[in-house]
Amino acid sequence: MSERTHGRETPASNLRPRSRAHRRELEVQRDNLSSYSQRPEREGIDQIDNPAMLVGGGVLALWGIKHWRSMFGLLAAGVGSGLVYQGLKQNQLLDGHNLKQKLLNTGASQSTQVRATITIDKPVEEVYAKWKDLSNLSRCMRHVESVRRIDDKHWHWKARAPKTNITVEWDSEIIEEQENEMIVWRSVKGSEIHNEGMIEFKSRPNAEGTEIHAHIVYYPPAGKVGKTIANFLHGISDQIVKEDLRRFKRLLETGEVPTIEGQTSGRRESSRPALPPRQSSERPRPSL
Amino acid sequence: MRAVCWMGKHDVQVREVPDPKILNSRDCIIKVKLSAICGSDLHLYDGYIPTMQEGDIIGHEVIGEVVEIGNEVDNLTVGDRVVIPFPIACGSCHYCKHEQHALCDNSNPNAHMAEAAYGYSPAGIFGYSHMLGGYAGGQAEYMRVPFADVGPMKVPDGVTDEQALFLSDIFPTGYQAALNCNIKSGDTVAVWGCGPVGLFAMKSAKLLGAERVIAIDHVPERLEKARRDADAEPLHFEKTSVLSELKEMTGGRGPDAVIEAVGMEAHGFNAADHFYDKAKQTLRLETDRPNALRQAIQACGKGGTVSIPGVYGGIIDKMPMGAAFGKGLTFKMGQTHVQRFMNKLMGHIEDGDIDPSFIISHRVPLVEAPAAYEMFKHKRNNCIKVVLHP
Ligand SMILES: [Zn+2]
Ligand SMILES: [Zn+2]
Numbered sequence: 001m002s003e004r005t006h007g008r009e010t011p012a013s014n015l016r017p018r019s020r021a022h023r024r025e026l027e028v029q030r031d032n033l034s035s036y037s038q039r040p041e042r043e044g045i046d047q048i049d050n051p052a053m054l055v056g057g058g059v060l061a062l063w064g065i066k067h068w069r070s071m072f073g074l075l076a077a078g079v080g081s082g083l084v085y086q087g088l089k090q091n092q093l094l095d096g097h098n099l100k101q102k103l104l105n106t107g108a109s110q111s112t113q114v115r116a117t118i119t120i121d122k123p124v125e126e127v128y129a130k131w132k133d134l135s136n137l138s139r140c141m142r143h144v145e146s147v148r149r150i151d152d153k154h155w156h157w158k159a160r161a162p163k164t165n166i167t168v169e170w171d172s173e174i175i176e177e178q179e180n181e182m183i184v185w186r187s188v189k190g191s192e193i194h195n196e197g198m199i200e201f202k203s204r205p206n207a208e209g210t211e212i213h214a215h216i217v218y219y220p221p222a223g224k225v226g227k228t229i230a231n232f233l234h235g236i237s238d239q240i241v242k243e244d245l246r247r248f249k250r251l252l253e254t255g256e257v258p259t260i261e262g263q264t265s266g267r268r269e270s271s272r273p274a275l276p277p278r279q280s281s282e283r284p285r286p287s288l
Numbered sequence: 289m290r291a292v293c294w295m296g297k298h299d300v301q302v303r304e305v306p307d308p309k310i311l312n313s314r315d316c317i318i319k320v321k322l323s324a325i326c327g328s329d330l331h332l333y334d335g336y337i338p339t340m341q342e343g344d345i346i347g348h349e350v351i352g353e354v355v356e357i358g359n360e361v362d363n364l365t366v367g368d369r370v371v372i373p374f375p376i377a378c379g380s381c382h383y384c385k386h387e388q389h390a391l392c393d394n395s396n397p398n399a400h401m402a403e404a405a406y407g408y409s410p411a412g413i414f415g416y417s418h419m420l421g422g423y424a425g426g427q428a429e430y431m432r433v434p435f436a437d438v439g440p441m442k443v444p445d446g447v448t449d450e451q452a453l454f455l456s457d458i459f460p461t462g463y464q465a466a467l468n469c470n471i472k473s474g475d476t477v478a479v480w481g482c483g484p485v486g487l488f489a490m491k492s493a494k495l496l497g498a499e500r501v502i503a504i505d506h507v508p509e510r511l512e513k514a515r516r517d518a519d520a521e522p523l524h525f526e527k528t529s530v531l532s533e534l535k536e537m538t539g540g541r542g543p544d545a546v547i548e549a550v551g552m553e554a555h556g557f558n559a560a561d562h563f564y565d566k567a568k569q570t571l572r573l574e575t576d577r578p579n580a581l582r583q584a585i586q587a588c589g590k591g592g593t594v595s596i597p598g599v600y601g602g603i604i605d606k607m608p609m610g611a612a613f614g615k616g617l618t619f620k621m622g623q624t625h626v627q628r629f630m631n632k633l634m635g636h637i638e639d640g641d642i643d644p645s646f647i648i649s650h651r652v653p654l655v656e657a658p659a660a661y662e663m664f665k666h667k668r669n670n671c672i673k674v675v676l677h678p
Contacts, residue, residue, distance in 0.1 A: 121382045121393075209382065243400065250394045254378045255360065256312045258397050258412070258434060260422045263311060266293030266303040267343035274290045274302040274655060 114216045116241040120249045121209040124201050128180045130252055131199065131212075140247035140257070143240070154188070168192045193218070212245060290678070291345040291428035292657045297335030302655045305345065308424060308432035313360040316436035318352030318370060322449050323427045325349075325657070325664055325674045326457060327483050328551070328599045332416070333661050336552060336569075337601055339401060339419040346415035347427025347676075348374035349456040351449050354440070355430070361437045369449075370440035372433055373626035374457045375411040376423065379438035390623035395435065396421045410623060427657060429678045441630045444638060450645040450675065451637055454488070458673075459644050460629040462488025462549070463495075465597035468620035469545035471496045478502040478534060478543040478587060479520070480580040482510035484647050484673050485597050486549035490518035491642055493547075502537065504530060509670045517646050525583075534587050542589030550580035551598025561606065568605075578604040585612050596621035650674045 120127050130136045134155065138147045141159075145167065148156040153174045160167050170191035176184035186196040197216035204211060247257050265271070293303045308317055326349055331337050354368040364370070376396075377389035384392050392411035396402060401419040402409035412434075415425020424432065433440055443452040462485050469477055477493045479486050482505040490501045503514035504523045511522035523533055534542060561579050568574035581596065585608050588594055594617055612619070636642050649672040652660050660674045 119382070121380065121385065246399065250378075253380050254314070254394050254435070256314060258378075258395055259311055260397050260424070261311070262309065263424050263432060264289075264291070264306045264308045264345065265343045265424060266291055266295070266301070266305045266345055267341075271293070271303040271305040271343065274304045 113218070114241050115214065116245050117211060117213045118245040118249050119204065119209050119211050120252050122252050123207070124180045124203045124210040127210040127212065127252065128201050131183070131201075131248070136248070136251060140251060141244045142247070212248075214241065214245065216241070289429035290654055291424070292347060292654065292676075294332055294340055294344045294346050295342050298333060300333065300346070300658050300661050302657055303343075305428075308430050310356060310358050311432065312434060313358040314435050314437055315358040316354055316361055316364055316433050316440070317356040318350070318372070318431055318433055318440070319355045320350055320352040320426055320429055320431055320678050321369070322352075322453050323347045323350045323654075323676045323678070324453060324456075324458075325427070325660060325676065327485065328416070329661070330665055331552060331599060331601065333665060334553065337417045337419075338405075339398075339417045339422075341418060341422075344415065344417075344422070345424040345428055347425035348414040348416060349453060349458070350414070350426030350431060351443070351453045351456065352426070352431065354436075358436065363437050364440065364442075368440075369443045371443055371452045371455045371630070372414070372426065372431070373439045373441075373455075373460075373630065374416075375413055375623055375626055376421065376434055377411055377438055377627055378435050384438070387625055387628040389625045389627040391625075398422055413623070427654065427676055429654070439627060441634065444634070447634070447637055448645070450648060451643055452634070453675065454484075454644040454647065455626070455630050455633055455637075457624065457626065458484045458647070459488050459633055459642075460626045461485050461597050461624040462490075463492040463629055463633060464624045465489040465547050465549065465595045466492035466496050466498075468595040469493065469496075469498075469547065469593050470618075471498050471545065473497045474499045475544040476500040476502065476538055477545045477547060478504060478523075478584070479514075479547040479549055480504045480584050481549035481551075481598065482507070482514040482520075482522075483549065486547070487514060487518050487647060487672075488644070489547045489549055489595075489597065490514060490520045494519060495636070495641065500537075502534065502543065507667060510667075510672065513672065530583060531587055538589070542587060543592065544589055545593040545595060546584040546588045547595045548581045548584045548598050552600050552602075553577055574603060574605055578607070582606070582608055585617065588615065588617055590615045591617075593618045593620060597624070647673045648675050652676060654678045 134147045134149060138144045143159050143161065145158045145160050147158075150156055150171065155172050156169070157172060158167060158169045170193060171188045172185050172191075173188050174183060175186055176182070180201055182198060182200045184196070184198045187194050195216060195218040197214065200211075200213040200215075202211040202213070250257050289305060289307050290302050291305045293301050293305070295301050310317060325347075329346060329348075332340060332346060351369070351371045354364050354366055354370060357364055357366065373389070375390040375392065377384050377392040378394040381393035383389070390411050393409075396409045396412040398412075398418050398421060399409035405419060410420065412421025412423055414423050414431070415427070416423075423434070441455065443449075465485070466477070466489050469475075471477065471493060475498050477490075477498045477500070479490050479493070479501060482490075482503050486503070486505075490503060493501050501518065501520040502523055503511060503518070503520035504525055505511050505514070506524060506526045508524070511524060514520040515522050521537070523530060561582060562577070565574060565577040565579060569577050578600070580598070581594075581604070585594055592615065594612070596619070600621075611617075637644065649670055650660065650663070652674060654676045657676055660676070663669060664671045664674055
């Protein structure tokens with residue numbers, strides 16, 4: 001249901017050219033990174049206007065990439081740099097089929113990408129409306145502490161990394177929206193984690209429910225990289241996107257999120273051997 | 289309350305545990321009137337089902353009385369006597385809507401574990417490992433029932449607890465196994481295993497119009513029970529050559545359908561491959577011992593159906609695929625969509641077509657569950673089915 005692909009990983013030692021061939025390789029790598037700066041309207045992350053910054057970002061990515069095994073789930077779909085979106089717009093690829101491919105080809109050397117999909121047995125209109133209702137979303141996203149609506153297009157998010165006290169905050173902006181079809185987000189300037197995402201909604205044939213496809217791209221922090229953020233990302237598991245979607249599906253289909261949290265058990269800390277039976281016990285007797 | 293807890297391989301204990309609580313608005317709590325030990329509980333007991341945790345409350349065959357109801361449950365009232373299907377089903381996902389309740393998309397909170405093992409997750413099940421939900425089971429005084437507006441079935445006054453209890457699993461399981469055989473009048477059905485599921489499969493095959501039912505086992509008392517209670521022709525697999533005997537009995541055509549009601553811990557139907565499987569299973573190179581299944585496939589007539597209600601949890605090898613392919617066999621298997629059959633089968637009980645309590649061999653207090661597991665495992669005292677009284 002979900003899979004992730006990491007950008008090409010280069011050991012940090014590779015940054016200093018070791019040979020002529022290696023230098024050429026590094027140049028190609030840098031050019032790839034710089035190509036972002038040729039895209040218009042990147043108001044989302046002006047830090048990477050400067051190619052030098054990009055290379056810097058790349059260094060950080062190389063350092064950070066092993067901490068990126070896991071990442072935040074859909075909650076962070078509220079954030080994004082807009083790069084993918086702009087690239088898509090430029091290439092007139094803003095339709096679902098090409099988008100997936102495009103996302104996979106974008107930022108190949110520095111981004112981390114997540115795809116997840118699930119089918120919900122409800123009409124697309126209902127799924128879309130529930131998705132846009134933040135109270136539903138925050139209920140499904142286990143690590144979101146709060147979501148506050150700023151206006152129709154802007155939300156403020158606060159999240160806590162699993163098993164830590166680290167919190168991260170950001171504002172997200174909806175940059176494209178087609179009712180019952182898709183929503184594209186990105187983070188706005190000053191966000192602590194940059195990424196962008198798109199959620200597609202597709203009616204299944206014969207009115208058999210709605211497919212949701214989430215595509216999210218995360219970029220290593222290009223500006224202020226605090227230990228905080230590295231730690232934050234470190235604490236997040238890949239499974240989270242998948243589980244966020246699953247909880248959303250379950251809430252819609254059943255009205256609740258099935259759980260065993262808080263149920264009784266015979267774990268040693270919460271139980272003890274039962275007293276012997278009150279009356280003298282009968283041995284199991286055949287009654288065949 | 290008291291509950292039967294799985295504490296490790298060959299170690300179940302009755303422990304004093306906290307009472308269950310309502311956790312979701314579609315839950316209810318029942319006071320257990322009777323629960324039963326299932327053959328598939330022996331797979332837990334023997335440590336073959338992964339993702340069990342020390343302290344898990346087991347048991348999935350339960351009848352009880354509703355004592356507490358969540359806000360969203362509007363079809364039950366306190367005091368209702370209900371029998372609980374072992375697969376937990378939401379009633380509203382794609383699979384539930386198509387009456388494939390045991391494949392419910394929503395009832396397993398640990399779906400990711402089952403997905404890792406099987407690719408996709410089936411429904412959650414009471415007391416049957418964390419991979420299948422981790423739900424506390426019903427060999428206890430009380431049990432929490434999720435999606436209580438979908439699963440529990442009210443028991444009519446004329447039907448006793450013992451008669452209704454087995455609608456929770458083994459009667460529908462035997463029935464689905466027989467239904468999967470696509471029986472036409474005049475058909476011969478051979479059933480491997482004369483345990484509770486096998487016996488219900490035999491009775492169901494007759495209900496569905498089979499001409500002859502052949503029962504295969506190695507426990508003389510069980511074979512006798514199959515002959516007496518299910519009108520089956522017994523075949524002792526250690527004293528006869530099953531394959532040639534089946535041919536002899538069917539004019540060389542073989543059975544039209546075979547039912548494998550043994551599962552992953554089969555005893556030797558064929559000494560050589562039994563040794564092989566036992567060795568591999570002990571070393572965990574192969575998780576399940578499929579010798580009954582192999583023989584059933586060998587025995588099935590051309591164009592026939594292999595129906596598998598016996599539980600498999602992992603990986604098997606040396607499957608006679610050539611035989612299956614060469615004879616154009618159809619395979620049907622899986623956990624039982626209990627909810628789909630409960631109404632119909634309750635009708636058969638009320639009409640007197642079948643009294644499922646014929647299966648019970650032992651009635652014991654809940655606190656004696658550990659001894660009962662031991663007895664059932666070794667089939668001592670003609671043990672076929674143990675019912676626990678809380
Ligand atoms: Zn059972
Ligand atoms: Zn369901």
